[in-house]
Amino acid sequence: MAIRRALVLGGSGMLNGCALRLVVNGWRVVLPSRHYAPLPADHHTGTGRAIWVEADWSKPHTLATKAAHSLGAPADLLITWLPDDALPPTLRAIEPLLAPGAPVVETHAARDRWPSPLPNHPTHHVVLTPIGYAGRTRRPTQTEITEALLRTTRRALVTAAHS
Numbered sequence: 570m571a572i573r574r575a576l577v578l579g580g581s582g583m584l585n586g587c588a589l590r591l592v593v594n595g596w597r598v599v600l601p602s603r604h605y606a607p608l609p610a611d612h613h614t615g616t617g618r619a620i621w622v623e624a625d626w627s628k629p630h631t632l633a634t635k636a637a638h639s640l641g642a643p644a645d646l647l648i649t650w651l652p653d654d655a656l657p658p659t660l661r662a663i664e665p666l667l668a669p670g671a672p673v674v675e676t677h678a679a680r681d682r683w684p685s686p687l688p689n690h691p692t693h694h695v696v697l698t699p700i701g702y703a704g705r706t707r708r709p710t711q712t713e714i715t716e717a718l719l720r721t722t723r724r725a726l727v728t729a730a731h732s
Contacts, residue, residue: 572616575588575596577598577648579649579650583650584648586715588619588648591617592617597641622636632662633665637666640666643667643669644666645671646672646725647663648676648718648722660687664690670689672693673686674725675694676714678696678697691728691729693724697709697714
């Protein structure tokens with residue numbers, strides 16, 4: 570079976586749970602982030618592997634070079650949660666690292682306008698908004714965010730497989 574590769578931008582923070590699930594499911598996951606935050610070793614149950622890459626969002630081409638080296642082949646999936654100002658230049662820099670038609674899952678806070686997606690890659694959005702209940706609002710929990718990302722990632726992969 571071929572190794573599936575994912576590039577998870579911003580993966581040491583709120584995307585950690587999603588990255589961990591990919592690793593457990595056998596993915597080679599490259600995690601560019603500003604801070605080293607290894608995934609727990611006791612969750613390594615198969616052929617999956619997580620590789621941290623130091624990221625400076627102000628230097629997207631350097632980031633792309635480091636990520637390409639760690640991926641070893643084109644990425645089958647891209648998941649992002651980046652600052653608004655870093656997203657467009659980073660997407661342009663890493664687009665050549667993606668396999669043809671590889672899906673993109675972008676995480677955002679609610680906003681009035683969306684960044685331009687990569688035209689050759691189906692883009693799915695996870696929009697995080699406050700949750701209202703009983704007259705109060707709260708932010709989504711880490712678990713809720715992870716589950717939303719995983720649902721969207723599964724949908725993105727199924728859609729890509731059928732196109």
